[in-house]
Amino acid sequence: xxxxxxxxxKERKPLPDPAKLVFGKVFTDHMFLMNYDAGKGWHxxxxxxxxxxxxxxxxxxxxxxxEVFEGMKAYRDPEGGVRLFRPxxxxxxxxxxxxxxxxxxxxEELALEGxxxxxxxxxxxxxxxxxxxxxxxxxxIATDASLGVHASHSYLFCIICCPVGAYYKEGLQxxxxxxxxxxxxxxxxxxxxxxxxxxxxxxxxxxxxxxxKGFSQVLWLxxxxxxxxxxxxxxxxxxKIDGKVVTPKLNGSILPGITRRSCLDxxxxxxYVVEERLITAEELFEAARAGKLEEAWGSGTAAVISxxxxxxxxxxxVRVNGGKIGDLxxxxxxxxxxxxxxxxxxxxxxxVKL
Numbered sequence: 564x565x566x567x568x569x570x571x572x573k574e575r576k577p578l579p580d581p582a583k584l585v586f587g588k589v590f591t592d593h594m595f596l597m598n599y600d601a602g603k604g605w606h607x608x609x610x611x612x613x614x615x616x617x618x619x620x621x622x623x624x625x626x627x628x629x630e631v632f633e634g635m636k637a638y639r640d641p642e643g644g645v646r647l648f649r650p651x652x653x654x655x656x657x658x659x660x661x662x663x664x665x666x667x668x669x670x671e672e673l674a675l676e677g678x679x680x681x682x683x684x685x686x687x688x689x690x691x692x693x694x695x696x697x698x699x700x701x702x703x704i705a706t707d708a709s710l711g712v713h714a715s716h717s718y719l720f721c722i723i724c725c726p727v728g729a730y731y732k733e734g735l736q737x738x739x740x741x742x743x744x745x746x747x748x749x750x751x752x753x754x755x756x757x758x759x760x761x762x763x764x765x766x767x768x769x770x771x772x773x774x775x776k777g778f779s780q781v782l783w784l785x786x787x788x789x790x791x792x793x794x795x796x797x798x799x800x801x802x803k804i805d806g807k808v809v810t811p812k813l814n815g816s817i818l819p820g821i822t823r824r825s826c827l828d829x830x831x832x833x834x835y836v837v838e839e840r841l842i843t844a845e846e847l848f849e850a851a852r853a854g855k856l857e858e859a860w861g862s863g864t865a866a867v868i869s870x871x872x873x874x875x876x877x878x879x880x881v882r883v884n885g886g887k888i889g890d891l892x893x894x895x896x897x898x899x900x901x902x903x904x905x906x907x908x909x910x911x912x913x914x915v916k917l
Contacts, residue, residue: 637696641906742876804850805855848874
């Protein structure tokens with residue numbers, strides 16, 4: 564494995580107030596970089612001071628959106644150490660995204676070592692207040708200075724980090740969700756299962772409309788029949804219906820969330836019947852009308868668990884669990900965050916101490 568060269572910043576930035584952290588606004592002192600060139604492969608892994616990238620206006624990423632990214636966090640444990648949560652899974656998913664976008668796969672061990680080395684170097688940026696963490700954003704962009712719809716011959720892999728505050732500053736607050744029946748996010752055979760910017764760009768309009776109506780996020784339907792539940796906003800979604808946990812199955816248009824996978828592992832170990840299957844909006848609302856929709860929640864890196872208090876579809880709105888967080892949602896949140904911050908035992912080996 565090629566050694567990572569480190570060039571330290573001459574001056575270190577002042578740390579932001581940990582009580583006033585805003586997501587994605589303040590970045591750490593350094594970034595990880597690695598290049599790809601056809602015939603040479605991935606090469607020159609290095610850490611440099613955080614700085615603007617110099618790219619040609621004709622750079623292919625700007626015109627044909629050949630890029631992928633990941634999202635993960637580093638956590639400060641009670642002993643003052645730093646932990647990552649399932650980082651190998653993030654690197655594997657990044658490579659799955661690369662394959663779909665026709666980007667050469669990263670050497671997984673080197674990519675993982677790049678993440679660890681950068682976080683170790685930036686350890687002072689990992690905040691200690693309850694619920695805070697260091698967000699890590701690895702991404703790959705096509706860098707050929709050329710117009711023409713084909714795969715690039717050169718790429719840049721970059722990792723940047725920013726300290727982030729607690730997602731819920733006043734405890735878990737159930738959100739209001741609106742079923743989107745006009746726009747679609749992704750279709751089978753497309754890029755829905757990847758983390759690429761185009762998926763998120765396609766979701767912005769519906770999200771803006773939902774916000775104007777007083778909703779936090781949208782619940783996406785499938786792009787073909789427009790009736791099967793897929794994702795909620797930028798998260799996976801799970802429902803507790805008549806004692807069972809139901810979640811949309813991964814069919815190629817849904818992101819295979821790492822938090823989702825962790826939830827399902829925990830639920831099965833706790834003895835719950837878990838069904839990964841097709842579920843229609845009509846089935847979901849019928850369960851709500853019958854009083855069988857006991858809980859609903861989103862799962863993702865940012866919020867971990869986001870309880871859903873209100874679901875709306877057309878002119879109908881239903882309250883879930885009286886608009887309050889359910890016991891199972893709370894238990895999942897407490898267990899996952901306990902493992903992530905090193906407060907609870909981790910029998911799964913998910914938490915990686917640096």
